[in-house]
Amino acid sequence: MSLKDKLLSSYLTFQENQDFDNSIHDIKDAAIKIFEEKGFPTKKDENWKYTSLNSLVKGDFSLVGRNEDAIEFRDVKKYFLNDIDTYKIVFIDGKYSSYLSETTHDGVDVCLLSAALTKPKYKPVIDKYFDKIVKKDSLTSLNTAFAREGAYIYVPKGKTVSKPIQIVHFATGLESSLMLQPRNLVVVEENAEVQIIERHQSLNSNAVFTNSVTEIYAADHARVDYYKIQNDKEAASLIDNTHIDQQTSSEVAVHTFSFGGKLTRNNLNFYQNGEHNNSILKGVTIIEDKQHVDHNTLVHHKQPNCESHQDYKGIFDDRATGVFNGKVVVDSVAQKINAYQSNNNILVSDKASINSKPQLEIFADDVRCSHGCTIGQLDEDALFYMKTRGIGEKEGRALLMYAFANNVLESVKIPQLKSRITKLIANKLGVNLGFEV
Amino acid sequence: MLEINNLNAGIEDKEILRGIDLKVNAGEVHAIMGPNGSGKSTLSSVIAGKEEYEVSGGDILFEGESILEMDADERAHKGVFLSFQYPVEIPGVSVTNFIKTAINQTRKAKGLEDMPASEMLKKIREKSELLEIDRKFLSRSLNEGFSGGEKKRNEIFQMAMLEPKLAILDETDSGLDIDALRIVSNGVNKLRSSDNAVIVITHYQRLLEYIVPDFVHVLVNGKIVKSGGKELALELEEKGYDWVKAETAV
Numbered sequence: 001m002s003l004k005d006k007l008l009s010s011y012l013t014f015q016e017n018q019d020f021d022n023s024i025h026d027i028k029d030a031a032i033k034i035f036e037e038k039g040f041p042t043k044k045d046e047n048w049k050y051t052s053l054n055s056l057v058k059g060d061f062s063l064v065g066r067n068e069d070a071i072e073f074r075d076v077k078k079y080f081l082n083d084i085d086t087y088k089i090v091f092i093d094g095k096y097s098s099y100l101s102e103t104t105h106d107g108v109d110v111c112l113l114s115a116a117l118t119k120p121k122y123k124p125v126i127d128k129y130f131d132k133i134v135k136k137d138s139l140t141s142l143n144t145a146f147a148r149e150g151a152y153i154y155v156p157k158g159k160t161v162s163k164p165i166q167i168v169h170f171a172t173g174l175e176s177s178l179m180l181q182p183r184n185l186v187v188v189e190e191n192a193e194v195q196i197i198e199r200h201q202s203l204n205s206n207a208v209f210t211n212s213v214t215e216i217y218a219a220d221h222a223r224v225d226y227y228k229i230q231n232d233k234e235a236a237s238l239i240d241n242t243h244i245d246q247q248t249s250s251e252v253a254v255h256t257f258s259f260g261g262k263l264t265r266n267n268l269n270f271y272q273n274g275e276h277n278n279s280i281l282k283g284v285t286i287i288e289d290k291q292h293v294d295h296n297t298l299v300h301h302k303q304p305n306c307e308s309h310q311d312y313k314g315i316f317d318d319r320a321t322g323v324f325n326g327k328v329v330v331d332s333v334a335q336k337i338n339a340y341q342s343n344n345n346i347l348v349s350d351k352a353s354i355n356s357k358p359q360l361e362i363f364a365d366d367v368r369c370s371h372g373c374t375i376g377q378l379d380e381d382a383l384f385y386m387k388t389r390g391i392g393e394k395e396g397r398a399l400l401m402y403a404f405a406n407n408v409l410e411s412v413k414i415p416q417l418k419s420r421i422t423k424l425i426a427n428k429l430g431v432n433l434g435f436e437v
Numbered sequence: 438m439l440e441i442n443n444l445n446a447g448i449e450d451k452e453i454l455r456g457i458d459l460k461v462n463a464g465e466v467h468a469i470m471g472p473n474g475s476g477k478s479t480l481s482s483v484i485a486g487k488e489e490y491e492v493s494g495g496d497i498l499f500e501g502e503s504i505l506e507m508d509a510d511e512r513a514h515k516g517v518f519l520s521f522q523y524p525v526e527i528p529g530v531s532v533t534n535f536i537k538t539a540i541n542q543t544r545k546a547k548g549l550e551d552m553p554a555s556e557m558l559k560k561i562r563e564k565s566e567l568l569e570i571d572r573k574f575l576s577r578s579l580n581e582g583f584s585g586g587e588k589k590r591n592e593i594f595q596m597a598m599l600e601p602k603l604a605i606l607d608e609t610d611s612g613l614d615i616d617a618l619r620i621v622s623n624g625v626n627k628l629r630s631s632d633n634a635v636i637v638i639t640h641y642q643r644l645l646e647y648i649v650p651d652f653v654h655v656l657v658n659g660k661i662v663k664s665g666g667k668e669l670a671l672e673l674e675e676k677g678y679d680w681v682k683a684e685t686a687v
Contacts, residue, residue: 385525387509388485388518389535389595390543396510399538403529403578 003057003179004039008032010063011145018148019118027131031144038138050323050355051265051294056209056237061179063146065093070172071203073100079201080166084416086197087165089151093172094180096149100168108161108194109154113183116152125154129187133215133245135269140241143213147183150212155192157219164195164414169212171236173204184214188222195414199229200238207235214242218250220274225413226254231424232261234289241267248274255412257421258285258293259428269298270308272334277306284405284421285314285322286428294323301334301364310341313408315401315429316352324356326371332363341371346378346404398429438463438500438634439484439603445494446483453479455659456495461603464631468645468670469638471656472678477638478522480656481607484636485519486512499603514546516602520592520609527579532591533561535579536598543599564597568624585612593624600628605636610644622647642674655681 001009011032015025040057041048071092080088087110090100096112103111109122116122117130134140151167169182188194202208218224230238238261244252258264270279285293299308314322324343345354358371378400386396405425412418439461446454453476461467471477483490484497486509496503504512527535541551552560565575568590580588589609596604606625610618625635625648637648645653645667653669654661657678662685663669673681 379525382525382527384487384509385521385527386539388513388521389539389599390510390513390546391539392510392542392546393508395538395542399530399535400527403527405529407529 003059003061008036014146024117028145031141034136034141035138035145041138047296059177059207061177061209062175063179065095065178066174070174071170076170079168079199081197081417081420085163087163089167091149091169093178094149108159109152110165111152113150113152113185114148125187129217130185133243133271139211139239140213143181143183143211146181150183153186153194155188155194157189158191160193164197167198169200171202171208173202173206177207180210182212186216188218188224190219191221193223195225197227197417200232202233202236205233205235210238212240216244218246218252220248222250224252227417228256230257230261230264231259234262236261237263239265244270246272246274246277249276251278253280256283259424263292265294267296271300272302272306275303275305279308281310282408282411283312284408286405287320288317290319292321297326299328301330301337301339304333304335307338311408312343313405314345314354315348315405316354317348319351322354327359328369330362330364330367335364335366337367339369343373345375346401347375401429402426440498443495444497446490446492448490453659457661461634461636463634466635466648466650468650468653469636469656470653470670470673475656476659477656478607481519481605481638484605485509485517514543518596518599518601518604520596520606522608522611524580524588524592526581528581530579531576532579533575536595540598560598564594567597567627568594569620570594586614586617589613589621590617593621597624597628602633607638610639618647642670645670657682
């Protein structure tokens with residue numbers, strides 16, 4: 001049975017076992033229909049030309065994990081940011097792990113989507129926000145149909161969440177191959193502020209296929225800082241669908257660090273629904289072997305006087321492949337906007353490749369849109385310069401690549417995370433340069 | 438310390454150096470002067486080990502050992518330092534991190550442990566004071582957005598940190614105002630000792646008022662056509678390079 005058929009046939013059983021109210025059941029019924037019609041995307045879809053899901057959709061994935069508290073904190077400690085205090089929402093094979101988590105309802109809600117979807121007190125927020133901003137594409141719809149568990153974060157007007165929130169999804173590998181569909185809902189009201197770090201991590205080399213959806217709502221003057229750490233094992237594949245609604249004078253930044261995993265696809269969609277929005281999209285991709293990372297971004301400028309900044313850098317070794325498809329749409333009313341996009345890549349090996357495709361659709365006439373894309377090798381003059389100072393070929397290359405990638409980290413606002421990512425980059429490039437980090 | 442014998446070198450079939458002979462002993466300062474295109478920068482690049490240049494004849498000995506087969510970084514580890522006319526910008530690496538990496542790589546090549554952090558900091562403080570370098574400057578990205586003077590000062594700062602046996606200063610005076618020239622020269626003079634040597638490559642005599650050479654060589658068309666003491670530089674300044682060209686024309 002194909003994965004699609006398996007999903008469709010398990011949908012009814014799944015629904016019967018859930019105590020959602022009718023409005024949620026209706027949303028899910030509509031979503032499964034969309035998935036049934038559209039199916040998984042194929043390379044014939046323009047947006048999926050360079051990323052094939054073939055090997056995944058043929059896989060025999062279990063749709064439910066074994067509900068076992070199979071991991072000890074000490075075994076997974078390294079996957080958390082430990083040197084600062086944080087809230088934690090942790091899932092093991094798709095199930096909430098209370099003993100690894102630290103949630104709160106003190107002024108803000110940092111808890112579980114399953115609770116929010118079923119308890120009456122959350123109904124007003126769920127009715128207003130759940131599944132409202134998402135694109136009705138097949139993968140997001142598939143997630144909507146099965147969505148039950150994930151993070152629920154609600155920050156009321158004027159509140160700043162006192163510490164960053166870590167959302168971590170572990171896959172134990174107890175199943176030989178497992179499909180996970182986490183769903184996060186983040187609502188940040190007027191003048192409120194939150195920082196979130198999200199990570200998907202498998203614990204052994206069994207296959208995991210994660211189709212994740214995150215909805216983020218930033219009300220007037222809200223600030224959201226979201227970090228995605230994608231440094232998974234070789235048999236883990238991730239499709240991340242993130243949809244962001246921005247209201248007047250809000251600022252939302254999403255940083256994506258892609259250092260590992262078999263196949264990673266980021267569908268990152270920003271909708272600017274108010275004036276004076278600032279949208280920040282940054283990415284560092286460093287991959288090797290046969291890894292594949294695809295960044296598919298959309299910034300839809302629907303209002304005047306807004307800004308967007310995209311800066312994606314990639315380093316590709318061995319037979320690794322990358323895709324950058326960055327679309328910027330400027331509606332005719334969206335005058336005086338400033339949209340900046342940059343995608344720079346280094347191919348370390350002859351066999352590595354990157355497909356970079358900027359797409360601008362501009363219907364307003366008084367705007368600033370700039371985009372640039374480079375694909376290159378390392379600067380030989382810089383290498384010679386470093387050699388004359390005693391820095392050898394290998395270290396010189398590493399230092400140059402480090403410098404190239406590290407530039408993106410300037411906008412990371414959590415110092416401990418910045419230092420963690422800096423170390424990851426240095427390790428990833430294979431040389432300990434003894435930096436002050 | 439350095440002995441160049443009948444060196445012929447060029448790039449992509451184009452011969453630039455045609456039989457250079459030069460001997461530099463410890464404690465000496467040599468100036469190499471010459472008009473544009475005479476091969477001055479090629480000579481410094483070949484000594485430092487730039488791979489694009491093809492050596493077609495002759496040899497370069499450093500402390501009695503041929504360095505032609507060595508990579509640029511190996512030459513640096515032996516104590517050869519080249520100060521660039523146009524230092525390369527490396528965004529994302531601070532001056533401090535760069536010099537720390539350079540020093541520890543050199544120590545590693547000699548089988549030494551990394552320099553202890555306290556010693557490193559002390560040395561950085563000492564040498565940056567010598568070159569009147571502000572602390573804030575050290576945390577900036579290497580050469581990125583530096584003025585011409587800042588770049589050259591940074592080159593000499595790195596030289597001070599690395600303490601090479603042989604320093605080649607390629608057009609270090611270009612792009613410097615008079616204050617920067619004074620600071621840079623003062624730095625170089627303070628680093629001079631009986632154990633090291635300096636080769637100053639310059640188009641103009643100006644720098645040699647500050648860094649006084651023991652020997653002056655005139656390079657024309659890939660050959661050293663005239664050598665003498667420091668007074669030769671003055672004579673050149675007065676009469677121009679055409680005078681040497683005319684005098685040495687066959």
